[in-house]
Amino acid sequence: MIDSYRTALSLEQSLSNDISLQSGYTSYQFRDGVRHSFVPFTVNYYFPFAKINLGVVKDLDAGSSVEFSSKSRFSKHSFDLNYKKLDEDFTTDSHLANNVKNSMGIRLSGPLYNTEGLAFTYSSNGGTSTTYNDVKTQAINAYLGMFTNEYSLSNTLSYTDISILNSPNIEVFNGNSQFTKNFDSMRWRTQIGYDIKPDVELTNASTSLFWSMSESLSSEFGLHYNKAATRASYILNWDTDYTVVSANVSVDDNSQYQAFLSLRFSFGQDPTTGNIKIARDRMATTGGISARVFEDLNLDGIYNNNEPLIEGAKLVGIHARRDTHTKESGVAFLTGLPKNRITDVKLDVDSLDNPFWIPVDKGFSFLPRPGAIESLDIPVVTAGEIEGVVTVIRSGKELPGRFITLQILDDENKVVQETDSEYDGFYLFSAVIPGKYNVVIAPAYLKQNNLMVNNTHQATIFGDGTVVRGIDFTLSNDEITHATVREKVPIINGQQISLNLGKFASTINKQLTLGLLKRRFNELKMLSIIEAPDNQLILGPTILTPATKRLCQRIVTKGLSCEITPFSNNQ
Known part of the structure; x- marks a missing residue:
């Protein structure tokens, strides 16, 4: 009853x-x-x-x-x-019996030391309270914990001073130590409690062995001691996506037996789909997120009815150490996020079927509220690549541009990605989100190494896995200025000119040479052939700039002639 x-x-x-x-x-x-x-x-x-x-x-x-x-x-x-x-x-x-009249407390906690395999954390708190029958209590607690990849060790000390009217003060000083060791799918934990004041003695102790038998089934066996009794317990947990079922039995040395079965679940509405969701986590006291993952075909960042929903994408709550996958609806429902604590959420790129798919945003941060489910859309696009070769001219010789820093900039000149060229001068920008970019040599690298670049490049990545090739750069230092460039008459920057690359034995020889030059010097691809007698190779027209002079100097270093002449419509 x-x-x-x-x-x-x-x-x-x-x-x-x-x-x-x-x-x-x-x-x-x-x-x-x-x-x-x-x-x-x-x-x-x-x-x-x-x-x-x-x-x-x-x-x-x-x-x-x-x-x-x-x-x-x-x-x-x-x-x-x-x-x-x-x-x-x-x-x-x-x-x-002693009703509290007022109380106040403070707490400070955080990390002391943190590396990849070792961490120390601390916590300290203190407080005071007064009851209506004039009992005053002051308490101080201090915690220190050490954590490694395989085990953890912690100790807590507590001091309490109780002042009672017309009676001597009562002082209590005790502690608690805990050791935990992980073994693959098992965890062993031992804990002891002890008094230091008024008397030194062991007050309680326990040891337990937890075994994760499968993804959904786990068990725990424990032994517990205190001054009243010694008790043995066994717990079996069945953990599904929707509920947690636990069976618990225990017996002590006073022949007291206990057995009970518990069922835990919660339900709430998914704000993205409108469906009622059942979850194992306590949704009323924790936060959650409903995320829809879709392929953003028109690159506007907004879900449209004709855009495919992505099933099986993994959504990860980083600080909460929780994850879930999108269903056929493209929606992932992640619950059990700690309330009032900023949580980072990201999409696991490795879980996407298409290796060229990437989310537009690297991740999201939000503040979970108790009982509240946040909703968001995660657009996924097909990324592209930009590749090319960097060459450096030193003492008239072309050398591979090794380990040179390159950047791609957006339309606001913000650095989107940065990479270094390989030993042979080749470079690659991968996983580039669709958009228009400027590809440049990092200005700091040019300044530090006293180098000049012959040109800049633009690249457009469409949402179809675009691979932009042939974005090549040629760098040079002041030594190139020793190459002689002939100017027929004095010419100033901004004047319209043509480039005379000399006479050739035949038309075929001239065309073959021009093809080879265009493969080496991208700037020549923008120039037209100007008709001239005697198989002369004249290109233009173009505007004289310092970059034009450097182009001509680089051609001269190849053993060809390059004469800058004023352009006239009679050519």
Whole structure:
């Protein structure tokens, strides 16, 4: 026969991106048999690096309490502050004789040292409280933990000083140590609790072995000791995408047996599809995200009905260490994200079927709210590639441009990607999002190595896996200026000119030479052949610039002639 029950309801409504209201209802029976019902009301303020809560809880059968709390973050460290004030007839159970009048606490935590295989973290907190019968309590706690890839070790020390009117103070000093070791699919954990003051003694100890039998099935065997009894327990968990079923049995040395079966699940509406979703996580007290992944065919970043939805894409909650995959609808429903803690979410590129697919955005950051499911679209496009060869001219000789830094810039001249050429001068930009880009040699590299570049290039990546080839660069230093370029008459920059590359034995010889030159010098592809007698090879017209002179100088270093002459319409 059920002689007692508990009812709990939690609601939260966002007013804006920075403010939300929270309320609910809780009803349960105190140990003295009297039922009490509580109605909380809280205002939550969210700032970039902090959260502030101001709330009141009303006992419909007695008094009320007021609470203020704040959680803030500085770099990688967290600072929490809370204050409570309670009416004399407000309590949460009848066995709590010393009703708290007010309390205040602070907490500071964060990392001390962090490398790839070793980390140290700390936490310290302190607080004070006063009851209506003048009992004052001061407490300090300190935690230090060490973590490696295979094991962890932690210790907590707690000191409490209790001051009672007309009585001597009571001091309690105790600690708790824990050791955890991982073995592939198993985890062994041992914990001991001890008193230092008033007497040194062992108060409790436990050891347990957890075994992950499969992706959905796990078990845990444990032994637990305290001053009252020694107990053995066994837990079997069946974990699916929709629910968690747990069976627990235990027995102690006082012949006390326990056995129970629990079923946990939650449900809510997916804001993207409108469907009701069932999940194993507590959706009312944690946050979630509904992400639709699609192929953005028209490159506008917005989902259109004719654009394919992508199934099987993996969505990863980085800080929460959770992941899920998109269904046939292209939607991934990720729940159980820690509330009020900024979480990074990204699409796992390796999970996409097409190796040229990439998301337009590398990832997203958002603040999960209790019971709230955020929705977003993740457009995926077909990336392209840009490749070419870098050549350096030194002392009149062409050499491979080894390990030279190149960049691609967007239309705002922001660096989108950066890479270095290989030992043979070849370079490659891969996974380039569709768009128009300028391909350049990094200015800092040119300045540091006293080099000049002969040209700049533009490249357009379409959403069809475009591969742009032949974006070649020729770099030179001041030595090239020693090559002689003939000018028939003095010419100034900005004047229209033509390039006379000399006489050839035949028309065929002239055409073959021009073809070879155009393969070596891209700038010549933009110039036309000007008809001239005696198989002269004259190209133009073009505008005289320093780059034009350097082009002519580079042609001369190949053993050919290059004469700059004024252009006239009679040519």
